[in-house]
Amino acid sequence: MKSERARIVADASLEVLAAKGMRGLTHRAVDETAGLAYGSTSNLARTREALLELGLTRLMEIEADRFSRFPSGDLGQGPEAFAEFAAQSIHLLINEHRRITQARYEMALEATRSPRLRKIYDEAGVLPRRYTADLLAATGFQDAERRGRVMVSMIDGIIFDAIAGAGGQPSLDELRRTLREILEGMWHSG
Numbered sequence: 001m002k003s004e005r006a007r008i009v010a011d012a013s014l015e016v017l018a019a020k021g022m023r024g025l026t027h028r029a030v031d032e033t034a035g036l037a038y039g040s041t042s043n044l045a046r047t048r049e050a051l052l053e054l055g056l057t058r059l060m061e062i063e064a065d066r067f068s069r070f071p072s073g074d075l076g077q078g079p080e081a082f083a084e085f086a087a088q089s090i091h092l093l094i095n096e097h098r099r100i101t102q103a104r105y106e107m108a109l110e111a112t113r114s115p116r117l118r119k120i121y122d123e124a125g126v127l128p129r130r131y132t133a134d135l136l137a138a139t140g141f142q143d144a145e146r147r148g149r150v151m152v153s154m155i156d157g158i159i160f161d162a163i164a165g166a167g168g169q170p171s172l173d174e175l176r177r178t179l180r181e182i183l184e185g186m187w188h189s190g
Contacts, residue, residue: 010058079183
């Protein structure tokens, strides 16, 4: 972020998105959430789209930081290693990081209607796909690039179902079993 004030406003915008949805995202709501004087947010991000861009840029920073803390290729070999890592990651995203995940889904839908946000959102989507493909390759999967795209889509579906769907909240053990089954199928299909 450009400044500490920009980070505060961006974090508050993500919190408002998670709590109130896209309709609740206003400059005033962000000011209130951030504990700033009225008008502070609009001084930093004049338009709603500028506020969304600020929030999406911050979301990218948060996710890039999260990925930088993940292991890089030392998970072990085979589907079991990746399944365990993915299950723990999903569990964090639907529990401890639930608010950020909710904000990400709000941004995803808004990006379908805004070419400027779409560009930023698409750039953000490169990181998880690249990371997943690299980890699959490191754990011994063939055709890791294609399978990485498939895994990100499946993982996103599991997360979406837990956050916004009717699927309920899967336990860590349920996530482990589900991912092992999926990955075993990929592993044996060559």
